[in-house]
Amino acid sequence: MCPRACRANPEGGSGTVYIDTHCHLEMVEGQFPHDVVARAREAGVDTMVTVGVDLASSAESVQTASAVPVVWAVVGIHPHNAIEATDAVLAHLRQLAGHPRVVGIGETGLDYYRDHSPRDEQRAAFEAHIELATALDKTLVIHCRDAHDDVLDILDAAGAPERTVFHCFSGDIEFAKRCADHGWYLSFAGTVTFRNAPELRAAAASVPPELLLTETDAPYLSPHPHRGQTNEPARIPLVAAALAEQHGMTPEQMGQLTSANARRAFALPAEAA
Known part of the structure; x- marks a missing residue:
């Protein structure tokens, strides 16, 4: 695990600044987004980036980002919902994506682990999201599970946007290197703290520091020692502490590093809004 780093103020509150680059504020059951944001602060x-998974949740993400200055939105159709990505839905998504509080397109990509949508539908939706992110100069946020080769093939064929983020990175050292060689950002969630994830920590250790990001994927994937509980952005310091251990940094240093990276990755203002 991360005994040294995690003991150093593991849950924040020291004045260190963190950014949660991927959460679903509107999905934290029984909580108002404003309350979740207050605890995170x-x-x-x-700063928090709240992410849509379909048209309705994307609209909610934009609404939250419009109302809460420290929240930004990413809009898109999750691979699980790719079958819903009709021309009409994609047209509405393009309208949403033009909002000034929207900084990214996603989460999109391929999920061959659950296959909730047919793979050809997933690939078509992924390609449409790549086109949209490129056309609007927005960050592409990728969900990739058990589909590494196909994701890379599509990105190579379509041309990845200038700013591309692999959310909740789950690959090995080799895949991390392939992504880093392209200059893509790799975002790590609570899974990097799990006791049964030494391979993921090894992959995290191999990532160039300037490409590291932190996320919670809240309300999912709560980090150790809260695994199995409802997650929220306030737990991002635990993720930063785990990454800090792998890179020989303090959690505070990792917070500063990943916050600067996140501002580049999503073209965020230099200071909190």
């Missing part, structure tokens, strides 16, 4: 989380 108390833990030192300066």
